[in-house]
Amino acid sequence: xxxxxxxxxxxxxxxxxxxxxxxxxxxxxxxxxxxxxxxxxxxxxxxxxxxxxxxxxxxxxxxxxxxxxxxxxxxxxxxxxxxxxxxxxxxxxxxxxxxxxxxxxxxxxxxxxxxxxxxxxxxxxxxxxxxxxxxxxxxxxxxx
Numbered sequence: 001x002x003x004x005x006x007x008x009x010x011x012x013x014x015x016x017x018x019x020x021x022x023x024x025x026x027x028x029x030x031x032x033x034x035x036x037x038x039x040x041x042x043x044x045x046x047x048x049x050x051x052x053x054x055x056x057x058x059x060x061x062x063x064x065x066x067x068x069x070x071x072x073x074x075x076x077x078x079x080x081x082x083x084x085x086x087x088x089x090x091x092x093x094x095x096x097x098x099x100x101x102x103x104x105x106x107x108x109x110x111x112x113x114x115x116x117x118x119x120x121x122x123x124x125x126x127x128x129x130x131x132x133x134x135x136x137x138x139x140x141x142x143x144x
Contacts, residue, residue: 061129062133065133110131110134113134
């Protein structure tokens with residue numbers, strides 16, 4: 001069998017190939033860990049930005065509601081000064097009892113919002129604006 005073709009590799013060849021594959025696997029593992037770390041950092045940053053965006057959206061919504069309330073109050077006072085309205089409560093005692101009645105209604109509605117928030121936490125964000133508005137009005141009512 002002179003000039004035979006040798007397809008057999010030596011143990012040294014397999015050892016060298018195995019070492020090369022191990023080095024390559026280690027390199028790929030390091031690369032994968034680094035990419036995973038970068039991905040995790042990007043995901044954390046995304047969550048952080050989403051939370052900030054949600055807070056900004058809530059603040060914007062509160063600002064819009066306050067603006068609408070102020071615009072409505074301005075129109076009301078303009079019409080009141082023009083003599084288009086009369087007092088709903090002719091006496092101070094009637095005004096005080098009406099205020100207490102309205103505060104009671106707001107507290108009842110706030111209790112409903114609290115209950116909805118606890119029963120349906122997934123839509124808690126939608127209730128936050130209403131809840132904030134009621135709490136703010138209740139605090140204003142206590143100061144008066």
